Amino acid sequence: MAYPDTGWQELVSAAQSARLRARAAFSGFQVGAALLDGQGGIHTGCNIENASYGLTVCAERVALWKAISEGAGGFSRLVVVADAATLTPPCGACRQLIWEFCGDIPILLADLKGRCALERSGQLLPRAFDAGSLR
Ligand code: THU
Numbered sequence: 671m672a673y674p675d676t677g678w679q680e681l682v683s684a685a686q687s688a689r690l691r692a693r694a695a696f697s698g699f700q701v702g703a704a705l706l707d708g709q710g711g712i713h714t715g716c717n718i719e720n721a722s723y724g725l726t727v728c729a730e731r732v733a734l735w736k737a738i739s740e741g742a743g744g745f746s747r748l749v750v751v752a753d754a755a756t757l758t759p760p761c762g763a764c765r766q767l768i769w770e771f772c773g774d775i776p777i778l779l780a781d782l783k784g785r786c787a788l789e790r791s792g793q794l795l796p797r798a799f800d801a802g803s804l805r
Pocket of ligand 1: 694697699700701716717718719726727728729730750758759760761764
């Protein structure tokens with residue numbers, strides 16, 4: 671499918687560029703992410719693996735932590751780019767954090783062949799546990 675509107679192209683390009691910086695020596699699976707903030711700023715991330723395996727951080731979380739640590743907020747769109755047989759959705763841990771820090775936003779899954787699919791964080795994590803659950 672074509673990107674849902676022209677606003678996504680810049681984010682897809684940013685995620686593709688970030689993906690090239692992935693440190694994926696153990697899985698060989700490179701992922702890039704790009705997050706749009708409320709000011710129109712773009713924050714990117716790539717997956718970063720290390721020899722302990724378990725300390726790996728996904729591209730989505732790198733983008734999110736970079737953005738939040740720089741004072742960004744009001745996130746409205748996220749793109750995830752990989753190059754696999756099927757489009758790559760965020761893992762469960764990332765779904766939780768996207769929901770908590772971005773709310774119900776559109777997430778475009780894209781690859782290097784121009785394939786893409788539009789999801790929403792709320793669809794990817796139904797009946798989420800979040801701050802509202804602690805009341
Ligand atoms: N990975 C991501 O960065 N984002 C995803 O959405 C799925 C998985 C990374 C983690 C690990 O470095 C590699 O892909 C294989 O799981």
